Amino acid sequence: MRVKTPWIEALNKSREQSQPGQEEAPRAKPDLTPKKMSESYYSAVLPLAQDKWLLDTYLNASGHIRLGSLLMDLDALAGVIAYRHTGDSVTTVTAAVDRITIEHPLMEICDLELSGQVTYATGRSSMEVSLQVAKVPAPGEKTNPEDVLITCAFTMVSLDPATKSPVNVAPLLIETDEERELFKKGEKNYQAKKALRKRSLLEKAPDDEESNLIHSLWTKEMSYLKFPEKRPANTIDMSDAVLKSAMIMQPQDRNRHNFMIFGGFLLKQTFELAFCCAASFSHARPNFISLDPSTFENPVPVGSVLYLRATVAYTEPLERESGSKSKYTKIQVRVDTKVRDVEHGTKKSTGMFNYTFLVEGDLHVMPKSYGEYMVWTDARRRARNTDEVTPIKERSALRGLDSVTE
Numbered sequence: 001m002r003v004k005t006p007w008i009e010a011l012n013k014s015r016e017q018s019q020p021g022q023e024e025a026p027r028a029k030p031d032l033t034p035k036k037m038s039e040s041y042y043s044a045v046l047p048l049a050q051d052k053w054l055l056d057t058y059l060n061a062s063g064h065i066r067l068g069s070l071l072m073d074l075d076a077l078a079g080v081i082a083y084r085h086t087g088d089s090v091t092t093v094t095a096a097v098d099r100i101t102i103e104h105p106l107m108e109i110c111d112l113e114l115s116g117q118v119t120y121a122t123g124r125s126s127m128e129v130s131l132q133v134a135k136v137p138a139p140g141e142k143t144n145p146e147d148v149l150i151t152c153a154f155t156m157v158s159l160d161p162a163t164k165s166p167v168n169v170a171p172l173l174i175e176t177d178e179e180r181e182l183f184k185k186g187e188k189n190y191q192a193k194k195a196l197r198k199r200s201l202l203e204k205a206p207d208d209e210e211s212n213l214i215h216s217l218w219t220k221e222m223s224y225l226k227f228p229e230k231r232p233a234n235t236i237d238m239s240d241a242v243l244k245s246a247m248i249m250q251p252q253d254r255n256r257h258n259f260m261i262f263g264g265f266l267l268k269q270t271f272e273l274a275f276c277c278a279a280s281f282s283h284a285r286p287n288f289i290s291l292d293p294s295t296f297e298n299p300v301p302v303g304s305v306l307y308l309r310a311t312v313a314y315t316e317p318l319e320r321e322s323g324s325k326s327k328y329t330k331i332q333v334r335v336d337t338k339v340r341d342v343e344h345g346t347k348k349s350t351g352m353f354n355y356t357f358l359v360e361g362d363l364h365v366m367p368k369s370y371g372e373y374m375v376w377t378d379a380r381r382r383a384r385n386t387d388e389v390t391p392i393k394e395r396s397a398l399r400g401l402d403s404v405t406e
Contacts, residue, residue: 003258007251010258027162029089032123034173037182040085040129043115044077045136050111065106067288068268070114070133070150074100075264077114078129078154079256085118085127086169090158093255093299094263095126097353098153098189100291106149111136113143118172119153119179120186125166128186129154152291153189193293196385201378210380214373221366235364236281238372241312243277245269248342251302261300266337266351270308274333274355277310281365282331286357289330292382294353300339306350307338312365314379318358331357331365332379354382 005013048055048065060066075094082092116131133150134143158169174180198204206214224231251258253265271291278286300306311334318328335353340346367376 003254004256005258027160030167030169031087032168032170035085035170036173036175037117037119037179040081041117042081042084043113046112048111049109055109068271071267071271072264073114074131074152075267077116077131078156081116081118081129082127082156086158090167091161091257092156092158094154094296095157096155096293096295097291098155098293100150100152102288103148103151104146119182120190121169121172123168123171125168126155126157127169128189129156130182196293199381201374206377210377217367221368234362235366238311238365238367241281241365243273243280243310245273245308247306249300249302249304249306254302259302261302263296266300270335270337270353271355273308273310274335277312277333278331278357278359281312282359282361282363284359284361286359289356289358292354294351296351298348298350300350304339304341308335310335311375313375314383315363315365316383317362328358328360329363331359332383333357334375334379
């Protein structure tokens with residue numbers, strides 16, 4: 001359902017349309033009649049426990065489900081749901097991943113149900129699609145809360161196929177109290193994203209507390225330069241906690257509009273690089289906790305070169321519920337993505353993704369340059385925000401989270 005036209009046909013058609021005298025693509029004519037949430041609902045089952053060859057495409061080396069593969073499926077599902085709401089007259093793309101959270105670790109191989117619906121749409125060009133991954137319930141039964149493994153929300157934006165400018169889509173028609181709560185949650189997420197942008201370091205300089213922390217880190221680093229023997233073995237320079245990759249974008253990973261790369265592919269690549277970065281930093285198997293709100297800034301064309309840079313941006317000891325330190329450390333990895341054409345012309349940022357992992361051990365990342373201090377401060381702000389939304393306690397670390405780490 002993600003790709004509807006063979007690449008060779010799409011390529012030939014594009015070449016024909018580029019010839020002089022060809023008609024322009026028709027303008028979008030979306031149906032703006034209010035729609036019910038239930039009209040966009042869609043679910044799909046991955047029969048992983050029944051189909052070993054299907055399971056083979058989802059497993060990592062340790063026999064657990066690859067989270068990156070599920071992220072690709074979730075982005076594809078968000079697109080399917082968005083089109084059920086908008087219809088096919090518009091071009092709908094992933095604008096942002098609002099949050100991905102592990103609710104319960106996947107401890108076994110079982111059939112998985114991916115489901116969701118549009119939960120927030122006011123008539124503007126954007127809409128929120130809420131999704132979940134859960135164990136398939138028994139026939140005739142509803143999904144138990146403890147069987148929900150992953151929850152997330154995607155922001156989808158509809159564009160005019162001809163002009164690529166945003167177009168309005170149908171608002172939601174709210175019918176039940178449950179739907180009203182989902183809509184309010186979507187509205188709250190929308191306002192939280194606006195507030196998060198205002199807290200960006202490009203908009204708001206470090207406050208007094210942050211400035212004092214930066215100064216404390218700087219003076220500590222100066223003392224280490226003077227007395228290297230005092231530098232703790234578990235303190236690692238941020239410049240030494242970086243992993244990079246580059247790859248050419250192939251048509252097999254395109255979206256349904258054929259000439260841009262599928263957003264789920266970018267999620268998978270950034271997640272797996274972040275995982276590798278956290279593992280090389282900690283020398284331990286990271287346990288994925290959440291993905292912070294992340295925005296797709298620019299599309300990635302088929303045939304372009306994608307550059308990824310993962311950096312351990314922030315570390316923090318995990319606290320017990322009693323307030324004492326545990327043996328775990330939260331690691332936030334920032335992945336910056338940029339795209340260039342093959343001829344290496346203009347480089348554009350395509351997005352920034354912030355993944356939080358949990359590892360065993362006491363580790364600290366140390367910034368040195370002004371730019372690194374700003375990266376550290378931004379990551380710390382995100383960590384504070386994450387703790388407010390999904391506080392992480394030690395019990396989460398002890399529930400087998402390594403089953404969904406790769």
